[in-house]
Amino acid sequence: MVREKGIDRDILMSVIEETFAMIIRKKYGMESKFDLVMNMDKGDIEIYLEKTVVEEVTNPDLEITPTDAFKKSGEDLEPGDEYVEIINMGKDFGRRLIVAAKQNLNQRIREIERDNVFNEYNTLVGEIIVGEVYQIRHGDLFVIHNRRELLLPKGEQIIRERWRKGDTIRAIVKEVRRGGPTSTPVVILSRADSRFLERLMEIEIPEIYDGIILIKGVAREPGERAKVAVETTDDRVDPVGACVGMKGVRIHSIVRELANENIDIIPWSPDKATFLTRALSPAKLLEVEINEENKTATVLVTDDQVSLAIGKQGQNVRLASRLTGYQINLVKEARDEEDIELMDFRDVIGAELYSELIRARVDTAKEFLAAPRESLLRLPGMTPERLEAIRQAIESEFVQGDQLLASSAEQAGVSLTTLRPEFGPSDGEPEEGEPEGAIPAPLSPTRAIASEEVLVHEEIVNNG
Numbered sequence: 001m002v003r004e005k006g007i008d009r010d011i012l013m014s015v016i017e018e019t020f021a022m023i024i025r026k027k028y029g030m031e032s033k034f035d036l037v038m039n040m041d042k043g044d045i046e047i048y049l050e051k052t053v054v055e056e057v058t059n060p061d062l063e064i065t066p067t068d069a070f071k072k073s074g075e076d077l078e079p080g081d082e083y084v085e086i087i088n089m090g091k092d093f094g095r096r097l098i099v100a101a102k103q104n105l106n107q108r109i110r111e112i113e114r115d116n117v118f119n120e121y122n123t124l125v126g127e128i129i130v131g132e133v134y135q136i137r138h139g140d141l142f143v144i145h146n147r148r149e150l151l152l153p154k155g156e157q158i159i160r161e162r163w164r165k166g167d168t169i170r171a172i173v174k175e176v177r178r179g180g181p182t183s184t185p186v187v188i189l190s191r192a193d194s195r196f197l198e199r200l201m202e203i204e205i206p207e208i209y210d211g212i213i214l215i216k217g218v219a220r221e222p223g224e225r226a227k228v229a230v231e232t233t234d235d236r237v238d239p240v241g242a243c244v245g246m247k248g249v250r251i252h253s254i255v256r257e258l259a260n261e262n263i264d265i266i267p268w269s270p271d272k273a274t275f276l277t278r279a280l281s282p283a284k285l286l287e288v289e290i291n292e293e294n295k296t297a298t299v300l301v302t303d304d305q306v307s308l309a310i311g312k313q314g315q316n317v318r319l320a321s322r323l324t325g326y327q328i329n330l331v332k333e334a335r336d337e338e339d340i341e342l343m344d345f346r347d348v349i350g351a352e353l354y355s356e357l358i359r360a361r362v363d364t365a366k367e368f369l370a371a372p373r374e375s376l377l378r379l380p381g382m383t384p385e386r387l388e389a390i391r392q393a394i395e396s397e398f399v400q401g402d403q404l405l406a407s408s409a410e411q412a413g414v415s416l417t418t419l420r421p422e423f424g425p426s427d428g429e430p431e432e433g434e435p436e437g438a439i440p441a442p443l444s445p446t447r448a449i450a451s452e453e454v455l456v457h458e459e460i461v462n463n464g
Contacts, residue, residue, distance in 0.1 A: 007112055013040055015112070019105045020047065023097045024087070029061030034087075047087035053077045114178075117148060118185040124173045128199045129189070133167045143169060143189060156190035158223040158259045170257070172196040192222035197263075200254045201228070207242045216268040219322035223259045225311075227279060227319045231268040240265045272297075272324070279320035283309035286333060290326070297326040306332050340365040340397060348393045353381045365394045 002009050017036055024034050028049060035048040051064040069083045070076060077083060087093075093101075131145035139154035141163055152171055163169065171189035178185050190196060198215055207213040212234050220226040230239040243265045244251045251263055269275040273288040276297050287300040301309050309330060310317050321328045342364055346354050356379045362368050368376075369391065376382055 001109070005109060005113060006116060007109065009040065011112060012109075013038060015105065015108045016045075019101050019108070020045065022104060023093060023101045024049075026100070027093065027097060031059065031061040033062060045089070047089070049085040049087055051083045051085070053079050053081045053083050055079050114184050117187070118176055118178060121148075121150075121173055121176045121185070121187045125175060126172065126195050126199075128170055128172050128196070128203070130168060130170050131189075133163050133165055133169055136163065136165065141169070141189075143171070148187070150187040150189050152189040152191070156188065156192050158191050158261070160223045160259045161191075172199060191258075192220070194218040194220050194226075197226060197228070197254070197258070200257060201243065204250050204253055205243055205245075207232075207237060207239075212237055213239045213242055217323050219319040220261075221315055221319065223261050225262045225264070225315050225319060226258075227264045227266055227323045229266045229268040229275070229279070229323055240267055266323070272326070276320065276324050276326060276328075279323050280309055280316065280328075283316065285309075295326050296329060297324070298329045298331060300331045300333055302333050306330065340394070342368060344397075345390065345393055349390055350381070353379065353386070356380055356382075365397070369394060 001007060002012055005012075017038065020036055021034075024036075024047065025032060028034070033050040035050065037046040037048070038044070051062060051069075053066055053069055054063045055065070057063045057065055064083050066077050066079065072085060073083070129145050129150075131143035131150060133141055134144040134149065135142040139157075141152040141157070143150045143152055150173075152169070156171075156174065169191075171191050172193055172195055174188045174190040174193055174195075176185050176187050195218075197218055197220060201215065202209045205213065208215060208230075212232060214231045214233065216229040216231050218226065218228050228243070230243055232239040232242075242250075251265070255261060255263060264281070266275075266278045266281070269278065272290050272292075276288055276290070276299070277285050280299065283301060283305045285299055285301055285305070289298040291297070299309070308316070311319075317328055317330065342349070342354065342357060342362065345365065349357065357368070360375070360379060362371055373387070376387055377384065
């Protein structure tokens, strides 16, 4: 039993003693005195029942008359003597007591096994174990480890992975749940937990195991992408290079274990704005405003960097938010580069009116929106209705592009604001040398962010 059940020898001995004590008290009374002698090596058990010889019995559990003592032992005993009776288990204990003893012993052994399982795996929480896939049921994996059945739920697996019975699997012990009074504890494994990635990095990267490089934070979307912030305690060691390894050999072994999950290694910084700038890489940020009280960050990016900042299905900004602990609000800066040639709206404008606009030096959509209404209406063929129709067509084109980006941002759970110049009628006078009636140049975009103190970072971080 010690070998098969994994129970400590001394604990098992005490359980057996308690079991026999229970049936002795049921047979001979709750106050009875007895001595139990066990030889664990030979398996011998001897029980001695002790009573005091008295003339008149007042407590049958502890006393016996000389006559009864003589009948049982054949000895002549005087009042005051100690009577000792050897219990014959096979003869004196009935079937009911033996069955009760067996049930009690089995129950106590199961309790000990449950406690052993709980204590054993509770000390392994956060550690990697290697087991074998024993059974697959409704997407959940049952893993055998040290003859114990552990559970890897479907929600703790990497979605793209497929397992078969008999496969060797590595996972982290996430938690141990105590079962009911008659059930064993449930050991929950995980391959989707962030700690699994941390432990893999400790195994593959000696500098992390030795404490030269510290993992400051991990944000994961299992099987898709992860961001890991690292810091070195030795200035001579490059934390990103050490984690990536020569030709990426270290990080690639981890990537393969995680079903080709993309891992970004980011150097940690105590400066929150710098750290957030690095966390949002590969996007390049213009300005960052940190609000410590509300744990929010407002980030200004150029038009061409918005999609990079948001990432595929919002992964980049979502992981950066988890890694830094800040709710990120994106602000897109509209620039001249996003202007659209007026040629693209020729079908709406008409060939003759388009030619008149070109002669009036209106070549782009923004120049049209910024032009004074009176100047446009003086052009041959231009009417108020036609002017409004052209303006709506141009504005809807700009709005459509913003909506696509806003939809991506909404999926990522972040807000996206556009800083766009106000295009409207201008009272500007024609520059010197310009012909009378020429259309003034458009307004330049406004570059600003609502902040009293804005940190500007132009550092480009190589994230490995």
